[in-house]
Amino acid sequence: MEEDIKTAHQKKADAIIPVVHWGLEYMTSENAEQQSIAKSLAEWGSTAIIGMHPHVVQPIKTIKIVRNGSQDSISIPVAYSLGNFISNQRDINRDGGIMVKLFFLKKNGKVLITDVQYLPFWVWRLQGDNKEFGLKRGYYVITQKQLNMLRGDDAQKAAIFFENVRKILSENKEWIAE
Numbered sequence: 001m002e003e004d005i006k007t008a009h010q011k012k013a014d015a016i017i018p019v020v021h022w023g024l025e026y027m028t029s030e031n032a033e034q035q036s037i038a039k040s041l042a043e044w045g046s047t048a049i050i051g052m053h054p055h056v057v058q059p060i061k062t063i064k065i066v067r068n069g070s071q072d073s074i075s076i077p078v079a080y081s082l083g084n085f086i087s088n089q090r091d092i093n094r095d096g097g098i099m100v101k102l103f104f105l106k107k108n109g110k111v112l113i114t115d116v117q118y119l120p121f122w123v124w125r126l127q128g129d130n131k132e133f134g135l136k137r138g139y140y141v142i143t144q145k146q147l148n149m150l151r152g153d154d155a156q157k158a159a160i161f162f163e164n165v166r167k168i169l170s171e172n173k174e175w176i177a178e
Contacts (some may be wrong), residue, residue: 015047024055030080042076056093057083096122121167122158
């Protein structure tokens with residue numbers, strides 16, 4: 001990974017965002033190995049780091065580092081796990097995920113991330129056609145603003161998912177959820 005980051009820098013990449021397959025399945029917090037790898041990736045020159053694999057949302061945190069003898073620290077955002085996007089995993093915390101939006105600023109030839117936002121979503125497994133909303137049987141990504149589409153058990157499970165994600169992501173106050 002270090003060589004790939006060096007190569008990207010040599011090729012003048014504006015931003016380098018490794019997407020890493022790591023962590024323990026179903027654990028809603030990152031482990032020491034993830035933290036160690038993230039620190040190395042940040043030190044090697046990553047702009048941000050995105051994690052996958054645990055099948056649940058894990059925190060978005062920052063690593064503060066000083067590069068190239070500068071006196072100013074840089075904040076490198078790390079989304080340890082985005083959860084599941086479209087999946088048939090229906091257990092608690094496994095039935096959804098987050099999308100992450102990174103805001104970049106290029107100044108004096110350097111790219112910095114000025115903000116990180118996330119959008120949680122729950123995966124709705126529609127088992128039959130839904131005439132009310134014109135939907136066919138299948139899987140749908142539902143945001144919190146779309147909870148009115150859900151009824152009964154689905155509405156309750158989605159509400160629990162959104163509350164759990166809020167708790168998991170509230171650990172880091174630097175990046176505020178939208």
